[in-house]
Amino acid sequence: MNLEQARNNMVEQQIRTWEVLDQDVLDLLYVVPREEFVAEKHRALAFSDLQMPIGEGERMWEPKLEARVLQEMQLKRTDRVLEVGTGSGYFTALLAHCAAHVHSVEIKPALAQLGGRNLERHGTQNVTLEAGDAARGWAARAPYDAIVLTGSTPVLPVSFQQQLAPGGRLFAVVGERPVMTARVVTRTAPDAFQVVELFETVIDPLVNAEQRPRFRF
Numbered sequence: 001m002n003l004e005q006a007r008n009n010m011v012e013q014q015i016r017t018w019e020v021l022d023q024d025v026l027d028l029l030y031v032v033p034r035e036e037f038v039a040e041k042h043r044a045l046a047f048s049d050l051q052m053p054i055g056e057g058e059r060m061w062e063p064k065l066e067a068r069v070l071q072e073m074q075l076k077r078t079d080r081v082l083e084v085g086t087g088s089g090y091f092t093a094l095l096a097h098c099a100a101h102v103h104s105v106e107i108k109p110a111l112a113q114l115g116g117r118n119l120e121r122h123g124t125q126n127v128t129l130e131a132g133d134a135a136r137g138w139a140a141r142a143p144y145d146a147i148v149l150t151g152s153t154p155v156l157p158v159s160f161q162q163q164l165a166p167g168g169r170l171f172a173v174v175g176e177r178p179v180m181t182a183r184v185v186t187r188t189a190p191d192a193f194q195v196v197e198l199f200e201t202v203i204d205p206l207v208n209a210e211q212r213p214r215f216r217f
Contacts, residue, residue: 001044003035010047010063018064022071028097029067037090037118051203054088056108059204061150066091069171072184072198073146075099082141082163084134085150085206089115093124095148102127103141105134107207135208137163144168151206152180161185161193173203176212 011029020026035046038060042052051059061069069091075081075098086092086106092115095102104127106112112131119127132138135153142163149160152173160170164187173182182198 006047007034010049014049014062014064015067018068020064020067020071024098025067025070028070028094029063032090032093032097032122034063034090036122037088037093054111055114056110057204058085058087058108058111060088060090061203065201065203066094068198069148069182070094070098073098073148073169073171075146079145080141080143080165082134082138082144082147083150084138084148086115086129087111087150089118089122089124091148091150092127092129093119093122096124096127099146100126103130103138103144104128105130105132105138107131107133107135133208135206136160136210139163147171149173149206150203151209152176152203153206153209154212155210156185157210161187166190173201176205177202 011026035043038046038052049062051062053059079099081095081099081102083092083102083104086104092104116129136157137159143165145165145168147160147170149172154176156172156174168187170185173180175181180202182201184196186194188194
C-alpha cells in the first residue's frame with residue numbers, strides 16, 4: 001500500500017470537498033501520521049471515509065470531520081485546549097500541533113493508555129492526559145480557550161460554556177440519533193455566547209452524557 005498516495009487521496013477527495021480549505025489544516029494532515037494511531041489490522045483503512053474502531057466500543061472520527069473541526073476552531077499557538085475523550089490520541093496530536101497546551105480527559109482506562117502510548121511514540125510534548133469523566137466539563141484546569149467534545153451529547157451542559165475563557169470556542173455535536181447537529185459556541189462576553197450551527201452528523205455519545213428530561217405521566 002502506498003501510504004503517501006492514500007494520504008493525498010484522503011486530503012484531495014474527502015477533505016477538500018467538505019469545505020476544508022485552510023492550508024495550515026491541510027498541511028497538518030501530512031505531518032501527523034494517521035496510520036500510526038490505528039490498530040495494525042486497520043492500517044490499510046486509515047485514510048478511508050469511515051469512523052474507525054479503536055476498541056472499548058469506541059471509534060475515531062472520519063478524517064473529514066477531524067479536519068473540519070480543526071478549521072472551525074481556528075486555534076492559536078497561545079490557546080489552552082480541553083479535549084473530552086482522548087481515544088486513539090490522533091485528534092489530540094492534531095490539536096497539540098495547533099495550540100499551546102492540550103488537556104485531554106479519557107474516561108476509559110484502556111483508551112487512556114492507548115492514547116498515551118500513541119502520543120508518546122509521536123513525540124507530542126504539550127499534552128496532559130488525565131483519566132476521568134469530563135462529560136460535564138473539567139473544572140480543574142479551566143478556563144480554556146477551546147473545548148472539543150469528541151462524543152455527542154443529547155444536551156450541552158452549561159458548565160462547558162462557563163469553563164470557556166473570554167473569546168473561547170466550544171465544539172460539540174448535540175442531539176440524539178438520528179438527528180445531531182455540530183455547533184460552535186463562542187463566549188463573546190462574560191454572560192454572552194454566540195452559537196453557530198455547522199452541519200448535521202452522527203457520532204457516538206460521550207459516556208455519561210447529559211440526557212434530556214424524560215417526562216412521566
